[in-house]
Amino acid sequence: MEKSVDIINAMQLSDVNPSLRDPVEYRKSGLSLNHIVGCPLDCSYCVRHLFGNFDQRIPQALMTDKQAFEQFISHRYFQPHITPVQLFNRATDPMLPEVKPHTHNLLGLLDQAGLTNNVLIITRWRVTPEDCESFNALSNIKLTILVTYSGIDDPKVEPIKSSIAANSLRTLFRHSRRYRALLYWRPIVPGLNDSAAHIAQAAQLAAHAHATVFSGLFYRKEIADYYQSQGIPEPYSSTARRKLLPLEEEQRLLRMYEAHAPGTPIFRKTSCGVAYAHQQPDYNGHFGITELCDTCPATQYSTCKAAWKTPDEALLKSLCATLGVDGEPLVTDRAIIVRGLDEQRRYFMQHTLGYQVHDADKPHHYDRHGRAEAQRNL
Ligand code: SF4
Incomplete structure (x- = not known):
């Protein structure tokens, strides 16, 4: 029997970072629901540094799933069948043993409401064949599971072995019927996990995914502070609002990926990978940013082009x-x-x-x- 998480009581709630108390937030790839906070995985570059809750390692719930669901679908920015949805991508991992009953429960609530929105789950933890069967049983939502894999083997940077994510991706892909599984190859850090061998491994893994999305490191001040405090070598001399991946590095990586996995779709943007996997136009409108589309397969390019129109x-x-x-x-x-x-x-x-x-x-x-x-x- 899976363990589940405790609900935080009112006293404990006052200790939670104020920016985490509201469980619904619009993030880049969609409206995000995060009523469980806490993660023991300790990835050094985690966004939880930005919310000041990196030390909260035990997942705890701010409210029940039902309350969170109601708050989510009545949120001022939620639009049925339109808004892309993300679950547990800010403060925990949705497939941790304590968290995943809630993940399945929420997916069920969204699906039973007849919603057809894109729903994204991002994990680096274990996914079992039973999880896959629960995902396959959903009939309305368009579900994508993105498996974060970096190939980083320095435990100071990433204590969790990349083999866990690689196995999860293979399991997800093998069992997929109604959902799609993406290789989320990130963070790619020059000098750390961009060697020819790293790229070859990622390209081999891409054969077990409906698409690959790659990106660099989100190197913000809070994360740089943590690197300094732990004595982890800093990959960049400055921090930034956007993700870091130098252009020449990106071009080299794409060339080598293509050499190892010819014709295997790879995208710079999460929503583009999701769009391709579900054969729909990109909901983020990246088609206007034409230079992003040079890796896109011709069929997908045509899908986006056909849907592209100047705003009404x-x-x-x-x-x-x-x-x-x-x-x-x-x-x-x-x-x-x-x-x-x-x-x-x-x-x-x-x-x-x-x-x-x-x-x-x-x-x-x-x-x-x-x-x-x-x-x-x-
Ligand atoms: S055509 Fe461009 S916008 Fe559309 S999915 Fe491909 S890369 Fe993304």
Whole structure:
């Protein structure tokens, strides 16, 4: 029998970082539900550093699944059949033994409500054939399981063996009928896990996935502080808001991946991998950022191209008024550029329109989408 997690009582709740008390938050790849916080896996680069709860190693629930579900589907930014959904991607791993009963329970609640939204589960932990059968039993939601695999073998950086993720991916792929399994190859850190052997291993693993998504390291100040405190060599000399992966490094990696796994689909963006796996257009509107599409298979490119359209003027105007955009939006053939919206409202607009929405004060440059300037430590 699986263990489950305790509900945090009111006194303990006051100790939880305020930014984690609200379990619903719009993150880049979707509206995210996180009513369980705590993880024992200790990956050095975990986003939990940003919420100041890295030391909370025992998963605990802020409320019941039913309460969390109700709060989620009544959230102001949740749109049935449209909003991409993510479960437990901020403060725990959804497949930890204590957490996964809740993961299955929530998937069931979403599915039984007749919702057809994309739902993303990201894990690096163990997935069993029984888990796969539960995933296969869902009939409405479009479920994607992304398995985080890095190939990093320095236990200071990543105490959990990558073989666990590799086995989970193989199991998921072998049993998949109604859901899709993605190789989430990340974080790729120059000098740490980008050798020819590392790339060859990842490319071999890609044969056991419906698609591969790769990305660099999210190297923020809080994570750099942790690296310094633990004596872990710092991969970069500066921190950044976006993920770090230098352009030449990306090109080299793609060439070597293609040589080992010719024709095996690989994407820079999570939503593109999900879109390909489910044969749907990219819900994040990356098609406008044309340089992202050079790895995309022709059939998928055609799917995105057929669905691509300039945002409806009346709908855009009304969204700008409701969300509180400052001044007039600028619509280019790549993105809608707005001023005065925080990330959550920009993502809501992006998913409503299927078109990228950028902040005028944080410009995206050609060929640098989601990529920060990187200065490597040699
Ligand atoms: S065509 Fe471009 S936007 Fe669409 S899935 Fe492929 S890479 Fe992503």
